[in-house]
Amino acid sequence: MRKITPALLATTLMLAAAAPQAHAERGADHPEVSRYPGAVIEGYDFKEYEEAQLILSRPINRGGEYTAEKVLPVEGRVTYIHYEMPKTASALQVFRNYQSALKRSGFNELFVCDRPCTEANLGSFKTLMKARDLYLNGSRENQYLAAKRGNTYVSLWVNDLGEPNAWLFVVEKGSLDDNQMAISGESPIAKSLSEQGRVDLYGFQFDTGKAVLRDSSQTTLKELGKVLQENPTLQIEVVGHTDDVGGADANQRLSEARARAVTEALSRTGIDASRMLARGMGQTQPLAANTDDAGRAKNRRVEIIVQRPAVTAATQTQANRTAPRPQAQPAPANGNAGESSKPAADTTRSVIDSATTAIDTAYKLKGLLGL
Incomplete structure (x- = not known):
């Protein structure tokens, strides 16, 4: 049996803390918008019918509240996805790829705001975007676009939180089904x-x-x-x-x-x-x-x-298509006061497996160093 010394144990704990953990995603890609290669879903929300608002001009601060000269309110099915990108990518690289992918799939740009579109934290735009309590964060390398194809609208922020992050809203414009409480029968x-x-x-x-x-x-x-x-x-x-x-x-x-x-x-x-x-x-x-x-x-x-x-057939079909909803998570320290924290990655590897892997790594390092 291997003898674990205090020094080796300390090294093991450091390695275990630094070791990357498996990530369980919170949702699924929207079928109308491709995922950037290597991106991971960090936040997800879907509403069968909600309001959203696309920004069509550069946001401005008026009396402590952000607004824009041009906006486009849209109601319908609203999907929100927060992606975290590979650290090797730049925010500009991610943004330009989204632009190209949307154009190739037939979307027409309604507004593009290149970096630095704004130096305000994205959390300041929740009211402007009618984003409710959805998580938005970051103020570095902010870039934004709004696009449309048919009745589908895309509102996208890309910025840098140590790695590029994308904040995607897809709105499928539609009329409200206000007959869902209907129950058939004449009695x-x-x-x-x-x-x-x-x-x-x-x-x-x-x-x-x-x-x-x-x-x-x-x-x-x-x-x-x-x-x-x-x-x-x-x-x-x-x-x-x-x-x-x-x-x-x-x-x-x-x-x-x-x-x-x-x-x-x-x-x-x-x-x-x-x-x-x-x-x-x-x-x-x-x-x-x-x-x-x-x-x-x-x-x-x-x-x-x-x-x-x-439940109407259309409602049931949409419910079956919808991915699982995420639970609310706390916000990172670099967000505005009052912002919710960035969701932490889900840990799917067991503690025992993590400790065993870390110990094995420690012994490999010991051998390489000749200790």
């Missing part, structure tokens, strides 16, 4: 779920203090079941409510049991149980005062709440 239940996202049902009948559905509940059960059958992607929450007769704890348990009774009855009709969540609220959400029979009757109900609406 009162379907219309209420479509228009309001919820409905209170009084057709589920139970004996006092019991959680067994009466036969008189079948009409409401069939109507709700039909809505679920006609909208196979619809997911619901079934919420039981009681009046205040009896103790609060007993009413809580009763409301939960009644909600489960409804979901179990729907399951027996062929509705997948995974599409339904049963929950009880007891007497905590009355719709009327519990001072008379009419008020208590209004409070005893089963509420159906839309959890996930019926």
Whole structure:
């Protein structure tokens, strides 16, 4: 067995700290824009429908806030990708290659701002670009371009953070699908779920203090079941409510049991149980005062709440295409105050493998040095 001396251990730890780590990327390239060779994705975000703004003239500082004489607001699918480039490349080299690649693929330049386009930190342009809380950073070698092909718009910054970095926004202009909450069906239940996202049902009948559905509940059960059958992607929450007769704890348990009774009855009709969540609220959400029979009757109900609406085919296709979303990461010290930090590279090599590799490297160096 190798004997690890204090000196060798110190060397090993230094090597382990310096050793490059494998990187797990946070997203995927946009199919309309090629990746620069050797680039690594450091940040990714996708929104099915958002607003963005392309800069079409040199940014200027007015009263502490950056603006531009010409801008182009665009709404649609917005993809954000932050790339880190190889250290051997220059920011100019990367920028010129992006220009050429976009032209070759049919994009027309709308605006180009060569270095130094601005010496401000890119984080200062979030409002101008409508970039929300997306990570932008760096002020050295800033270069920018905006380009268009058909309904696809590209907004790109390239700068130097010790190595070239590219900050890419691709906007696929389109109209908002504001019918995603639509639920098909002509029944009162379907219309209420479509228009309001919820409905209170009084057709589920139970004996006092019991959680067994009466036969008189079948009409409401069939109507709700039909809505679920006609909208196979619809997911619901079934919420039981009681009046205040009896103790609060007993009413809580009763409301939960009644909600489960409804979901179990729907399951027996062929509705997948995974599409339904049963929950009880007891007497905590009355719709009327519990001072008379009419008020208590209004409070005893089963509420159906839309959890996930019926998804259109186009929405589902886009969801399947979309890469995994990254988690927010902290910003580097050289950013503006208030900027979020640059995401750290994901470590995929295990600690044991890293230590073993470092030790082996240390012994190789020892042999080379004749120690």
